[in-house]
Amino acid sequence: MEIQLASRVGALTPSSTLAITAKAKELKAQGKDVIGLGAGEPDFNTPQHIIDAAVKSMNEGFTKYTPSGGLPELKKEIAAKLKVDQGLEYQLNEIIVTSGAKHGLYTLFQVLLDEGDEVIIPIPYWVSYPEQVKLAGGNPVYVEGLEQNNFKITPEQLKEKVTDKTKAVIINSPSNPTGMVYSREELKALGDVCLENGLLIISDEIYEKLIYGNAEHISIAELSEELKKQTVIINGVSKSHSMTGWRIGYAAGDSKIIKAMTDLASHSTSNPTTPAQYATIAAYAGSQDAVETMRKAFEERLEIIHGKLNEIPGISCIKPQGAFYLFPNVKEAALMTGCKDVDEFAEVLLTEANVAVVPGSGFGAPDYMRLSYATSLEQLEEAISRIHQFVESKA
Structure with missing residues (x-):
């Protein structure tokens, strides 16, 4: 057969x-x-103090299951990081620790999309965005960021792609693959379109610590309370702390979405790797x-x-x-x-x-x-x- x-x-x-x-x-x-x-x-x-923290956790017996959404101690460090870096306040039930930022995105699409729902994806895009949308039964809808606009989309372009099936839009800043960064004004203009049309904003900020020249990383969630409510931040330590193989990321957003993601994780990964979570606590709490x-x-x-x-x-x-x-x-x-x-x-x-x-x-x-x-x-x-x-x- x-x-x-x-x-x-x-x-x-x-x-x-x-x-x-x-x-x-x-x-x-x-x-x-x-x-x-x-x-x-x-x-x-990976910086040595992070490696040492993982070894210490294993030697002390922290090698068992953790809550599906991640260690509370790690969530506290993530919340503190978001407060310091972006001025954003998140409760622990508004944060989930995932097995890498990629898994955070995958889980988000799985709990968010029904068959035929549309997600607007700017071109150039990270290779996994459209595939993850399709795996969740959704349809990727593309909008081209033109080279003459530094590969960034405009609010007019975004507005043209919105239909009654549009569920969300992805914003990746700094961008993979272009390295371009949206300014505060550009994000505000895109955010206004999202607020007008009730679109969830998926803000992929995994490269936030790698910024050059006069550029500045701005999270769209920090621009207003209304935008924060309609944004799910995706981030992690893979790029910022050279921890790609440790597979620790997180999502921060509406508690209803985070609970759904946590429930799904309980049936898929059970929990992110325990020693890697302790390593990430050291990554955020220790020297930068x-x-x-x-x-x-x-x-x-x-x-x-x-x-x-x-x-x-x-x-x-x-x-x-x-x-x-x-x-x-x-x-x-x-x-x-x-x-x-x-x-x-x-x-x-x-x-x-x-x-x-x-x-x-x-x-x-x-x-x-x-x-x-x-x-x-x-x-x-x-x-x-x-x-x-x-x-x-x-x-």
Whole structure:
């Protein structure tokens, strides 16, 4: 008998970022000198005091189940962080600890969406947004953030996409993949549209600590009490504290939504990993010096490699304000090198130039590619040099 898989699985598109990373590792294992610029994680180890806190918790016997929504002690630290950083007041029943921010988003869509509900997703988008919406029975509705507007959507664009089926809109600032940051005024204008139409705002703020230049991270929830009531904040320690593998994120919002997410988590993950929760308590309660050290390192790399990337024929790149990605337009370079599109260009860069990048098609922007600068400056400069040499040799 042939096993028939559920139709919802057949409709899934695999994560392009994880696929590129896996391919790069495979080539490295074969002895190829591949420089991977696909990874969406800091190249720093988790700060030592956080690791020590996890070890201490295990040695003291804290290796059992916790409440499905997370340790109360950790929720208190998250609430304190939201108060200090955003000036926002949340009660413990308005916070859930999840197995990473990605799981927080997945759980939110599962409790929020009925069949046919629409979620507005700005392009370029993080690869998992549309897939998670579809898995929950919803329909992704796309609105394009144009390059001339720094990849950010306008309130007029948002308003045009609202229908009687629209349930929510996603705002990701700083953005993956573009690194762009919405200003207070831009968020206020988008928020007004959401308030007028009763839309839930899903504010993905996972890169909030990685901000450069004169940019400022603003949570849309902090702009007014009305917006706070209609916003669910998604965040975590993966990027801010270099804890991607620990898988701790959180959601903060209306207690009814958080209770539903907690009830669902009780039947899926039971609870986030216990020692990782104790590590996260230390991450939020302890010194933030390592967070700033990492941010400065990313900013220094950005200052050096952004200009070098723009020197490559057929490539142009807006300077990002946050996260750790460059998102250049490479359509012209792809055509110059004989490739039919950017997907093929990225493939050839990997096989011939030994540089792994992520094609923009996975983010809904096929003329672009994403390069992560979460690797050493030496490796970054070598990677940019290889791309430059490759383009000039083929043009």
